[in-house]
Structure formats: C-alpha cells, structure tokens
Amino acid sequence: MAKRDEVERETGEAILDAAHTVFLRRGTAGARMQEVADEAGVNKALLHYYFRSKEGLAEAVFTRAARRLFPPVLAIMGSEAAIEEKVEQIVEHELEILSESPYLPGYLMSEIHHHPERLEQLMSMTMSGVSPAHLLPPIVEKLRRQIDKRVEAGTLRPISPEQFIINLIALCVFPFAARPMLELALGQGGRGFEVLIEERKRTLAAFFLNAMRP
Amino acid sequence: MAKRDEVERETGEAILDAAHTVFLRRGTAGARMQEVADEAGVNKALLHYYFRSKEGLAEAVFTRAARRLFPPVLAIMGSEAAIEEKVEQIVEHELEILSESPYLPGYLMSEIHHHPERLEQLMSMTMSGVSPAHLLPPIVEKLRRQIDKRVEAGTLRPISPEQFIINLIALCVFPFAARPMLELALGQGGRGFEVLIEERKRTLAAFFLNAMRP
DNA sequence: ATATGGTTTGACCAGACGGTCAATACGCCG
DNA sequence: CGGCGTATTGACCGTCTGGTCAAACCATAT
Numbered sequence: 344m345a346k347r348d349e350v351e352r353e354t355g356e357a358i359l360d361a362a363h364t365v366f367l368r369r370g371t372a373g374a375r376m377q378e379v380a381d382e383a384g385v386n387k388a389l390l391h392y393y394f395r396s397k398e399g400l401a402e403a404v405f406t407r408a409a410r411r412l413f414p415p416v417l418a419i420m421g422s423e424a425a426i427e428e429k430v431e432q433i434v435e436h437e438l439e440i441l442s443e444s445p446y447l448p449g450y451l452m453s454e455i456h457h458h459p460e461r462l463e464q465l466m467s468m469t470m471s472g473v474s475p476a477h478l479l480p481p482i483v484e485k486l487r488r489q490i491d492k493r494v495e496a497g498t499l500r501p502i503s504p505e506q507f508i509i510n511l512i513a514l515c516v517f518p519f520a521a522r523p524m525l526e527l528a529l530g531q532g533g534r535g536f537e538v539l540i541e542e543r544k545r546t547l548a549a550f551f552l553n554a555m556r557p
Numbered sequence: 558m559a560k561r562d563e564v565e566r567e568t569g570e571a572i573l574d575a576a577h578t579v580f581l582r583r584g585t586a587g588a589r590m591q592e593v594a595d596e597a598g599v600n601k602a603l604l605h606y607y608f609r610s611k612e613g614l615a616e617a618v619f620t621r622a623a624r625r626l627f628p629p630v631l632a633i634m635g636s637e638a639a640i641e642e643k644v645e646q647i648v649e650h651e652l653e654i655l656s657e658s659p660y661l662p663g664y665l666m667s668e669i670h671h672h673p674e675r676l677e678q679l680m681s682m683t684m685s686g687v688s689p690a691h692l693l694p695p696i697v698e699k700l701r702r703q704i705d706k707r708v709e710a711g712t713l714r715p716i717s718p719e720q721f722i723i724n725l726i727a728l729c730v731f732p733f734a735a736r737p738m739l740e741l742a743l744g745q746g747g748r749g750f751e752v753l754i755e756e757r758k759r760t761l762a763a764f765f766l767n768a769m770r771p
Numbered sequence: 772a773t774a775t776g777g778t779t780t781g782a783c784c785a786g787a788c789g790g791t792c793a794a795t796a797c798g799c800c801g
Numbered sequence: 802c803g804g805c806g807t808a809t810t811g812a813c814c815g816t817c818t819g820g821t822c823a824a825a826c827c828a829t830a831t
Contacts, residue, residue: 453584
C-alpha cells in the first residue's frame with residue numbers, strides 16, 4: 344500500500360469515478376480511454392493495469408451504477424410499508440437521485456440494449472450473499488399479495504405487480520431519459536425542466552395513487 | 558437516372574435504411590461505416606458519395622426516425638377528439654409502432670443526450686412549410702383549454718398539458734426503453750415481454766384515464 | 772458508334788485508438 | 802542504506818476506421 348492511499352482515494356476508485364463521468368457523457372462506445380485517463384489525472388496505461396481492458400472498465404462502471412440505482416428501489420418495494428407509502432417513497436427517492444445524475448437513465452438504457460450480457464452477469468452476481476435473480480421474485484410476490492388484499496377490500500384497482508412497478512418507474516424515470524427534448528420544448532434553457540421536476544415531486548405520487556383507485 | 562432506379566429503390570434510400578438498421582443496433586458511436594455498406598450491399602465509398610460523412614449519415618438517420626415517430630403524436634394531440642379518445646389513440650398508436658421497432662426509443666434517447674444539436678436542428682427544420690418549434694405551442698395551448706374546460710365541468714383532475722403529455726408518453730415508451738431488463742426480469746426469453754405489452758394495449762388507456770378522474 | 776454525365780468500385784491513406792512493455796518511481800522492511 | 806514488490810509512466814505497436822481518389826461502369830443522347 345502506498346502512503347497516498349490514506350490521504351488520496353484508492354487509485355482504482357479514482358479511475359472508476361473518472362470512467363463513470365466520461366462513459367456517461369460520451370456513451371460507452373464513444374468514450375476514449377485517453378479521456379478517462381485525463382479525467383482521472385493518470386497515465387493511460389494505468390487504466391489497463393487496474394481494469395485490463397476498456398471492456399473491463401465498462402463492465403465495472405455499469406455494475407457500480409446499477410448497484411447504486413436498483414437496490415434502494417427493491418428495498419422500498421419489498422418493505423412492510425403500505426402501498427401509498429411505497430409510492431411516495433419511490434417517487435421522492437427516484438426524483439432525488441436522478442436530479443443529481445441526470446445522465447444515468449440514458450446511460451443504463453443504452454448499455455442494456457447494446458450489452459445485454461452485462462445485465463445477465465449482474466443478475467447472477469452475488470450481493471451480500473444473494474443474487475438479484477433470487478431477490479426479485481419474493482418481492483414481486485409480496486407486492487402481489489399486498490395488492491390483492493387491498494383489491495378484495497375494495498380500496499384498490501386490480502393490477503399486476505409487474506405493471507404496477509413498471510408504471511411507477513416509468514413516470515419517475517422517463518422525464519430524465521427525455522431530458523434534452525423537454526429542455527428544448529419547455530424553453531428557458533433548462534430552467535423549465537427543473538420547474539417541471541419540482542412540480543412532479545409534489546404531484547406525481549398523488550397522480551399515480553389516483554390511477555390506482557377502484 | 559439509371560434504369561435500376563425504376564426497379565430497385567433509390568440507392569440513397571437503401572443506404573439510409575441500412576444505416577438505420579445498423580445505427581439502431583450498435584448505437585451511432587458503435588456503428589461502423591463498413592457494416593452499413595455491407596448491410597446495404599454497396600461499396601463503402603458510396604456512403605460518402607451520398608452522405609458526405611458519418612456525421613452526415615447519422616444526422617439523416619436521426620432526422621428521419623424523429624419525423625416518423627413524433628408527428629403522429631402531435632397530430633393526435635392537436636386533433637378535435639375528446640381527451641379520452643386522444644389517450645386511447647396515443648396508446649394504441651405508440652404501442653403499435655414501438656412493437657415494430659423496439660430499438661427506436663433507446664436510440665433516440667441516446668442521440669439526444671450525446672448530440673443535442675441534432676434536436677435543435679430538427680426543431681428549426683421546416684416540415685410542410687412550418688417548423689416544429691412553431692407547431693408545438695398551439696397544440697399545447699389547445700390541450701390546455703381542453704383540459705381546463707373539463708376541469709371546470711368537474712369531470713377531470715387539474716393537470717398541466719405538459720405533465721399530461723409527459724405522463725402519457727412515459728407510460729407508453731418506457732417499457733421499450735427498458736426492454737432488455739424486463740425480458741430478463743419477466744423470464745420466458747422475451748415471451749414475457751410480449752405478453753406484458755399486449756396487456757398494456759388493453760389496460761393502459763383505462764389506467765391513465767383513471768388517474769385523470771377528479 | 773461514340774461521347775457524356777451521373778454512379779459505383781477497389782485500392783489506398785493518415786490518424787485515432789486500444790493495448791503492451793520495459794524502465795522508473797516510490798513506500799516499506801530488514 | 803539497500804533491496805523488494807507494487808504503482809506509475811512514456812514510448813511504442815498493430816489494427817481499425819473514416820475518408821479520398823482515380824479508374825471503371827453504365828444508361829442515355831447525339
């Protein structure tokens with residue numbers, strides 16, 4: 344271990360951060376190893392020393408990004424909270440996190456389209472002992488029972504848990520994926536977009552829950 | 558004009574089709590001019606003869622794709638139909654067109670993120686005599702009046718036309734943008750996704766309109 | 772038949788890019 | 802201090818890629 348490790352961040356992580364920035368800005372195929380090196384302030388050869396190849400680096404960036412975005416959503420979905428609370432928590436959390444890294448949805452969608460193998464690898468990876476592939480079904484089933492109970496009580500519209508999740512995430516994520524278009528359409532050079540998102544933070548949960556009324 | 562022009566398609570358009578296929582499959586940055594040439598069955602130099610550069614070809618592909626996707630939506634939004642009909646028409650039209658070209662949303666989102674200048678150019682382009690930039694505001698205002706009238710009559714929940722459009726498009730488009738993820742999560746190797754979309758064709762309009770109830 | 776103009780091609784080029792390697796710098800330990 | 806293993810660097814390489822160009826092609830007009 345070098346002395347600097349205690350003061351500066353681990354070099355590998357600094358490279359990963361730089362790669363994250365560059366890969367999200369240019370896209371994986373459009374990103375250049377030299378640009379990542381410059382962004383990290385290190386020699387290009389060092390990227391290969393730590394991550395073997397561009398492919399290796401891309402994989403690491405994708406995995407870390409996915410692990411930061413998805414688990415919180417799954418945690419909320421699988422919690423003991425009432426449906427109304429879950430919706431409000433998801434909306435608040437998603438809109439918050441996406442406001443901070445607006446390129447994230449576009450990057451992830453592009454990656455899963457052009458490199459679906461990354462997703463498969465991610466699903467079979469172990470996180471805290473279990474693979475996401477085995478984590479998802481119980482959450483969906485739990486949500487299904489929760490919905491069905493409310494449907495029987497006549498306080499909720501029938502809907503499959505899959506469609507429930509997709510609709511909710513769609514409403515949260517889409518504006519960020521289409522952000523440049525909205526900024527242009529709304530005018531005011533991006534200010535219009537911010538206003539729109541602020542309004543969504545206040546109204547989206549109510550809109551969605553209204554759709555769920557019987 | 559060559560004789561073949563009467564039998565075969567215009568060469569330029571054949572190249573554009575091939576570029577569309579390849580650019581959507583690989584992404585603009587990941588696409589190779591040679592692969593486009595192979596797909597079109599012509600020499601690589603021909604691509605430059607017709608489109609000058611890769612950038613020129615990318616611009617042409619983007620413009621054509623955007624012109625095919627957006628105008629129908631605007632036409633429906635700006636029509637005289639009642640709100641309920643508009644929602645049903647948009648859902649049906651979008652889900653239909655996206656089922657046929659599933660890579661389209663991902664491609665467009667990636668492009669507008671990495672090349673926002675394409676979007677600006679598109680907005681200032683003339684289509685049938687008018688630029689999209691001048692086409693949008695009247696449609697939005699018309700929709701606003703339509704919504705306000707229904708709100709006053711107490712048959713609709715208050716919502717801005719911008720949020721209305723975004724929510725509707727989000728629910729239609731997002732599943733396709735996230736398609737590889739959903740195919741993996743739903744299992745059955747893509748069959749699950751098709752089933753999901755079929756269900757959405759039947760239920761999405763009702764879901765959305767339910768959200769709009771006062 | 773031959774000239775003409777747009778179309779299509781194969782060969783080629785310069786630069787960019789991912790990747791490698793031997794040499795150097797550096798912190799640590801005996 | 803001196804040796805050792807890791808970290809870091811600059812120089813270099815082979816290949817890929819976008820782009821160019823002169824030559825060949827081909828339907829038509831004269």
